[in-house]
Amino acid sequence: PFVAIIPAGLTPRHGWPVALFGHGFTRSDADVFLAAPLNASRGLATIATDVVGHGYGSRSAWQVTRGGLTVSVPAHARGIDRDGNGTIDSTEGSSTAVQPAPLAQVGSRDGLRQTVADDATLARALRGPQVLPLDANQPTYYGQSFGGIYGTMLAGTDRSVSAFGLNVPGGPISEIARLSPSFRLLTTQALGLSVPSLLNGGVDEFTESLPLAGQAPVTTPAPGALAIQQFLAENTWIERAGSPETFAPLVPHGRTLIQSAFGDQTVPNPTAGTLIRAGGLQDRTTFYRNDKTPNAIDNPHGFLLDPSFTLGFGSGQNQMSTFLASKGRIVIDPDGAAGVFEVP
Numbered sequence: 001p002f003v004a005i006i007p008a009g010l011t012p013r014h015g016w017p018v019a020l021f022g023h024g025f026t027r028s029d030a031d032v033f034l035a036a037p038l039n040a041s042r043g044l045a046t047i048a049t050d051v052v053g054h055g056y057g058s059r060s061a062w063q064v065t066r067g068g069l070t071v072s073v074p075a076h077a078r079g080i081d082r083d084g085n086g087t088i089d090s091t092e093g094s095s096t097a098v099q100p101a102p103l104a105q106v107g108s109r110d111g112l113r114q115t116v117a118d119d120a121t122l123a124r125a126l127r128g129p130q131v132l133p134l135d136a137n138q139p140t141y142y143g144q145s146f147g148g149i150y151g152t153m154l155a156g157t158d159r160s161v162s163a164f165g166l167n168v169p170g171g172p173i174s175e176i177a178r179l180s181p182s183f184r185l186l187t188t189q190a191l192g193l194s195v196p197s198l199l200n201g202g203v204d205e206f207t208e209s210l211p212l213a214g215q216a217p218v219t220t221p222a223p224g225a226l227a228i229q230q231f232l233a234e235n236t237w238i239e240r241a242g243s244p245e246t247f248a249p250l251v252p253h254g255r256t257l258i259q260s261a262f263g264d265q266t267v268p269n270p271t272a273g274t275l276i277r278a279g280g281l282q283d284r285t286t287f288y289r290n291d292k293t294p295n296a297i298d299n300p301h302g303f304l305l306d307p308s309f310t311l312g313f314g315s316g317q318n319q320m321s322t323f324l325a326s327k328g329r330i331v332i333d334p335d336g337a338a339g340v341f342e343v344p
Helices: 029-035 037-041 109-125 146-155 173-179 184-193 225-242 244-250 269-279 312-325
Strands: 003-005 016-022 045-048 061-066 069-074 134-144 164-167 256-261 285-288
Touching (some): 003 037, 016 146, 029 037, 029 045, 037 045, 109 146, 109 225, 164 312, 256 312
Parallel strands (some): 016 045, 016 134
Antiparallel strands (some): 003 045
């Protein structure tokens, strides 16, 4: 499936230049409607497809209303009823069944790898028989959250895409789950459902005694913490072939832009730091300082697509759209002396 936003006006001779867009976890290709308008105003088309296991299944549909008439359009989405309960959740089919299922620690590895292959296929499909008025020469890519994660993997493997804008990515996947207030419960559940249970108590029912990079070593770990560390290390190792920090050293340095958000509660800053250091991308990273805005108390993870972030949304999209339109050659400081965007 795909959703494409085509600019208004006279089509250029070779078609509109095009950016591929990667949506986030629990989301769908519908997010292209939030991501594409500024691109379209600059003569840049945007196209997106669903992540593996997203979009509520092959029988899902768009309800399109125009002039008082509503038409149902098949969405061909990619969720599956993995547990057989008759409903398809927003991410069902994107990862393996949870503990104590035999393949539980594979997690989202293979779904992410397949999504990278799908986006690479989409880029190549643009060069086939033309249904849409798009210029398939040197498409660009940008992705938000999960889209930044598998976008890093795409950037490390696909040389047919000319530039990569990666919004709020991080890794490893297992560390995002451990450190994020949004996902830590998933780690708690995985530890609790293991046989035997690895929960050892603490604020979140487990204490792993793992310092962050740059912190002092923990010399007296909590009882049971070493078993948890081993579990997490195995999880990270098994998922490594589908985790973005693995691919970061292969990212085309001069054609990549990373937008990270200070205080991100979904993909925490330490995991963004791991990815950035792995690829040596410090000088390609913009830091959005949400703490300096009227939205300081809000989780800034969604600033690129959420208009309620009055400073982040417009400036973030302006920076990203300018980068894409220039095929990765231009990174602007979108707010100048205001300092909300710290630009290298």
